[in-house]
Amino acid sequence: MEYDVVIGLEVHSELKTNSKVFCSCKNEFGGEPNTHCCPVCIGLPGALPIPNKEAVKMTIKAGLAVGSKINDIAIFERKNYFYPDLAKAYQISQAVRPICVGGGVEIEDANGQKKFIRLNRIHLEEDAGKLIHNPKIGGTMIDYNRGGVPLIEIVSEADMSSAEEAVAYLAKLRNILQYIEVSDCKMEQGSLRCDVNISLKPKGSSVLGVRAEMKNLNSFRSVTRAIEYEIKRQSRLLDEGEEVVQETKRCDDAINRSFSQRRKEDAQDYRYFPDPDLLPFRIERSLVEEVKKTMPKLREEKIRDYVDNLGLSEYDASVLTNDLNLVKYFDKVISYFNKPKFVCNFILTTLLKKVKEEDEADLVVPISAENFANLLSMYESGQISQAICRELFDEIWETNEDCKKLVEERGLKQNNNEDEIKVMVEALINEFPQSVADYKAGNTKALSFFIGQLMKRTQGKANAQIASKLIKDILDK
Ligand SMILES: [Zn+2]
Structure with missing residues (x-):
């Protein structure tokens, strides 16, 4: 059976502010593990977060660059889930009132036609720490340096229908974020990474299929592989009349397979609620105007x-x-x-x-x-x-x-002395009569041969244009 592929992307991009999003710790890649941390970003009891204005401005800038509407009021919410690299057991994020809504970017589809990919929203949140699995000690270590680094999540509508379109969209976003200088967009260091949602439905059908989510892809190649693999897997299941279950997957690039990480929760499972430590905040129009003025050439x-x-x-x-x-x-x-x-x-x-x-x-x-x-x-x-x-x-x-x-x-200066080059050229012509005959028979490779020989003898220092002209002059006579 033939299927339509429906793809949406959630792109995470770390903002390059000087400090973290809710505390004054340094926002810098790497560093000795657990040295860029404080009670706020490791979630000690009683520590209170304070939003970073620069991070808010950068989020607005990203929104303006892709034509989003900037909300008047934005709210930080707690997204509750336990994960070892998230010490508070919740992530401060945004759900009902993100900073930016709507907008979109234009890409080219496989036929070179322009296609508009709509955005749902851009919200500001905090990054989690990093787990380092260490087989030597048979355990896992945690580095909280990345915890609390400002992250924007750019959520697209499910407007893409192939791996090529997803990659084109990601490349376009990366380019924009790079130009407005809100993120380094270093995919290898993880400052730009994405989750891909993908589902299949019978060709032409308007009913969406069950989706799978592939998490934390950090190269164009891994996005392509993950999508191609998932299309094959889901179409096989559907062909055989089996059910596709909603789930979250981790991709293993090395063996080109994906593993189910957990059955995917829906938004309500995270039990979002407004963070009582952070009041809803008003985004003044004057601030938006101020950011607009800093917009560089795209x-x-x-x-x-x-x-x-x-x-x-x-x-x-x-x-x-x-x-x-x-x-x-x-x-x-x-x-x-x-x-x-x-x-x-x-x-x-x-x-x-x-x-x-x-x-x-x-x-x-x-x-x-x-x-x-x-x-x-x-x-x-x-x-x-x-x-x-x-x-x-x-x-x-x-x-x-x-x-x-x-x-x-x-002494690498080029020899542009015509008389000196002429002497060498004449010597070569006498030495290789066969190549002279080839040249006269119309074999243009003979000319390259002479130039090559000349370069060899002068360690690349003879002026090739002068030499070429001289050889032609002599042989065309
Ligand atoms: Zn901190």
């Missing part, structure tokens, strides 16, 4: 800026703006070396390839913008050859050593 505006003012192509600008870290790096590089198109080309061809090779989920360029600008400037002005430029690029990627100094010390 990706679409940045693309327009690059196309209209720097002369980049639509495609290049779109690849470049995919990651805010790259945008910042690029902007810095062109402040030292103002040839945007040249810099962009090198980034898109050589630099991004390198990033992919390193398989980093979070884009980091280890070469300082100034050093990189110097390298490209030497290449563009013909002081060093393309071959040397690539070699140096690989090297300073590891060391970030001053590339100008390296060129000076090792």
Whole structure:
């Protein structure tokens, strides 16, 4: 039987405030276990929470960026459940009155058509601590450093119908959150992670099927796998006339399977109720206006800026703006070396390839913008050859050593002397008559062969363009 797939996502994103959401402990990834803690965030009796205004502002900012309505009054509630990394046995969250409601983002579906994914809400809550399972001691340790870190939960409507759409939606959200600088969005460190709700229904049916929830996915790949696995599992059950039970699952990437963690409770099972320690709070319009003023350019505006003012192509600008870290790096590089198109080309061809090779989920360029600008400037002005430029690029990627100094010390300057290159070219032509014959027979590879030989003999220092022109001049005669 054929089924429609119905997918909704709950995306959790840690906010990068200086302190935690209800106390003044440091909000920082890592650190010695249990050193960023106080009576409030480990839930000692009598400790009282105080909301972090910066976290509220960042939540509003996220809401404004995706077109949500900002509620006038918001309420913090207790979501009751026991879990070892949640010392209070409840999480402070929001249910009936979140800070933001509605809104949405646009993605492209499989046919390249625009599709609008509606948001239900964005609410502010606290993160839990972290359990570290240690087989050596045969037990589990708890680190409460993460407990109380501000977290926004962005809840979508069930508007997606494939793994590709879910990933496109997640990528879009990540991009927006990164641009408005409310979160690091480091998926590997867990500052962006998501739960996927998925159900199947007979094709065309309007009745929703029973859903399963896959928890804590922290890479695009794990989202794709989890959805594909779940589609197979649920369609097999439905084909065989069996029942799909509502449940929460943990995914095991390593063996590509999912395990039932618990039978899923509904909202009422958490027994939400207003936190008596925290009064409902009014969000003044003036605060919303204040936040609006801090809204930076989002990706679409940045693309327009690059196309209209720097002369980049639509495609290049779109690849470049995919990651805010790259945008910042690029902007810095062109402040030292103002040839945007040249810099962009090198980034898109050589630099991004390198990033992919390193398989980093979070884009980091280890070469300082100034050093990189110097390298490209030497290449563009013909002081060093393309071959040397690539070699140096690989090297300073590891060391970030001053590339100008390296060129000076090792005598890597390109040889642009036409007379000298001509002597070498003529020698090669005499030495390899077979390649001359190949060239004359129309085999273009012969030209590359000569250039290759020349580079070998000059350690990459000969100007390839001059050499190529000379070879053609001589052989085409
Ligand atoms: Zn604390």
